[in-house]
Amino acid sequence: MNQRLGLIIDQERCIGCEACTVACRTENRGQSGWIRVKTQNSPDKDTPVGTFPNVSMHFLPTLCNHCEQPPCADACPLDAITKSDRGIIILLEDACDGCQACLDACPYGVIEFNADKGIAEKCNLCIHRIKVGLEPFCAICCEGQAIHFGDLDDPGSIVSKLSNTEGAFCLRPEAGTKPSVYYLPPKPPRGL
């Protein structure tokens, strides 16, 4: 089954609540959520940019991009990071010796080092759920209904359609990693 499973994250719908982060933590028992919500262009969380009242605030949840060309996998000396035939980049905890080469290689900074376990950790798209026909837990728990999950290679899927809408983008395309996580930008305010 060749697929390219991925997510579409709609910034228009994201309310920055971090339920995804909490959901990930409860589902995957990682030391912290493997999906994190940043406030875009702002040094501080939940803090707008601009000068009152001409301000704006947008949220950007980031997680493993499940890249088609994953530099983390190339960098791992132990082949502990592999790509499944469904397009999911999996970090095999048992094979990881904690060298952290993947952390350096990832252009997105979304791999974490778990000091307690001495290994690297990252989003595996809830592969244990996908295997039994469920969606990633962050998508189920998203308060804003901003996270869509599906097969980007299936032209009939919602994610495939959304990834082709105007304005859809990936993070750091110049890195050439071909992410499977796409974003839809917030709608610009129309005024009155």
Next chain:
Amino acid sequence: MTIHTKWIRTVCPAHCGIDACGITAHVQGDRVVKLEPAEFPDPKHRRICLRGLSSLEITYHPDRLQYPLKRAGERGEGKFKRISWDEALDFIADKFKKIATTHGWPAIAWVLGGPGAGTTKFGAYLRLASLTRSTRVSAWGYGDAGLPCGSRVIFGTQFPFGFLFSQLWSGSPDAEMIVVWGANPGESQPLNLMRPIMDAKARGARLVVIDPRYTVTASKADQYVGIKPGTDAALALGLMHVIFNKRLKDDAFILRHTAGPYLVRDDNGQYLRGKDIGLPEENEYIIWDKRTDSPKRRSAADIQPALTGKFAVNGIACKPSLQLLRDLAQAYNPRHTSEITGVDAALITRLAERIGSSSTVIFVTHMGLTRTYYGDISFRALASVAALTGNVTATFKGGYLPAVLNWDPFLKAKPGEPSYKRLGILQLYDAVIKGNPYPVKAVWFSFINFLNQCADSRKIAEKIFPQLDLIVDTELFMTPTARYADILLPVCSYLEFSDLIPHPYPYVQLQQKVIEPLYESKSDVDIAAGLAERLGFGEYFQGGEDGFIDLILDSGNDSIKGVTREKLKEGAMSLMLIPEMDREFDIPFSTATGKIELYSESLYENGQALPVFAEPLETPIRPENRKYPLAFVQGHSRFRTHSMFANVKSLLEMNPEPVVEINPRDAAERNIANEERVEVFNDRARTLLKAKLTEGVRPGVINITQGWWIDQFQKGSVNHLTHDVINPVQEKVYEPNMHMNDVAVEVAKYKSEKEV
């Protein structure tokens, strides 16, 4: 060995009473290992929030109270000794009887706060209050009474939360525009309210957000309106000014659904009645008929009522009530309104034009702007904008019935006999301190962190608590309030008892007991039953939670016919749907006129017959030369439901401590840097915490999210800064509110005692 996992459908009721999420608990052995959003008949209600996801940390919190405690030190000291349930309940029953003998049963007050979305846990104590004819202290007044006060004046009692978001809940036709006014559903009601708002926006609705804070909701707006706090009524009058002058009002709606055409006497401000002009229908309201140029009964045939003008009827000078509103609004031209509100004049005009010319506008508000001294008027003013433009739901053509549950078994435990007395929570202060209107000597706190969440915490600790002969608290944790209890009783977390949950609209759900009560904790129903037994009312408390759930379902309104506890175990059930009818019915408003009252004759003597703008009690809208020039507001945080979840570790990791949000311009004037420790102070208290510089608050405004526990501050707390001033009009109309968002403060860099 494989571990068997059992799935049980239940409800997380940890919202403050107006919403709840269906969840599925995964149970292994006697332990809940995971929570997830439950399936729902309507998939848009399949949901959970970050607090719900973290709520196992409450159930399995290491600090949970495990057994009944009796105070062993001074009140507030936190010294307790373990006692048995029998000892605890015997002690309380004895004390109650003694107090009742000396002072009467009303001296015993049940202070029941936001019950979450529960019914029987709340109802059990009400039933006991009803049977003992003691005092029920209503919790509306700790922030939530301002809106119903205003709503009662303009709409009557059937809209406890106003007309506002019912339209979004019931999925009425698409709005062209949504005006969120003084509310932040993106953070405080993300699931029940923000989702439909964003759905409507995706379908084309234009979103406007009016708020002194640039909130997450504001970040989604097509237009943000950064108003000065406490000036909402002025903005509404400014909008009305434009709506009147540009002829944008909806005359057909006003004539059909409001008392706008009813004549008001110049001399006494009362509606002109039949008796004033010699009609046999003595109390009938009178209009001026343009067709015959004469006064007529409002119900007369073939009339064309005037909405404006001046008339003399039987020598009595009078005007249609709408004319009076129009006259008031004339003083609020956009330029003048801009000076008061800080909103750009052109923006005010444009906003009014948009509201007036859009086919459907949904106004969404909540408690933010009504937690001010004149918050009831602010609500009336914005509701008047909605009514003038025909944007109030005033007809019914089928759909779900709004009434859900019959509370009578709790409110009137013995039908036909007297029940409890009722005091507003702000009236409790004087009842305890001054014995006014009657003395209260014992309080029972449930679902409330009174000291933490009510106005003027220091007064509570220093003036109220010492006057009480008995303080009982049912709690999960040693909260700031619990420390003052004489008897502290451990209650179950929501996974350990059953309840009936009438949310989300239009659904009913069963909060199903998932695990047995941990430690020695008991459900509130069981606690009430144990006490009832000792007070001679045991027969009214048979059957536990399930018995009470059945009592509500069996005595229910038409809307819950066919709903049973057994069926609810499988999933949520919707209320009964009234099929679409071939004609629309006018919804009768329970005001004196039966119509929307833009003008209230009963408040004429208070100078508030119209939604007049008055300067806030404390909020400095002209800060120059003020000792306390900053307006202090308390937003809500997504990390807490009021003071619940303030002690949950994983949420604290994301949001570790209280901060005061201050605009960089105000911070610069005070030489305050980001993350620096500052004191927020007024004559009542000094509160010490970290500063967060942000353009997310208007200059002149500071925000500290409410709900942090007093012990989480280095000194003071939010409610050490607030006041307990009563607005007598609110007391007359409904119940006085606490004005948490009508508080003036100053902020200064903190100097330790060594530095001073």
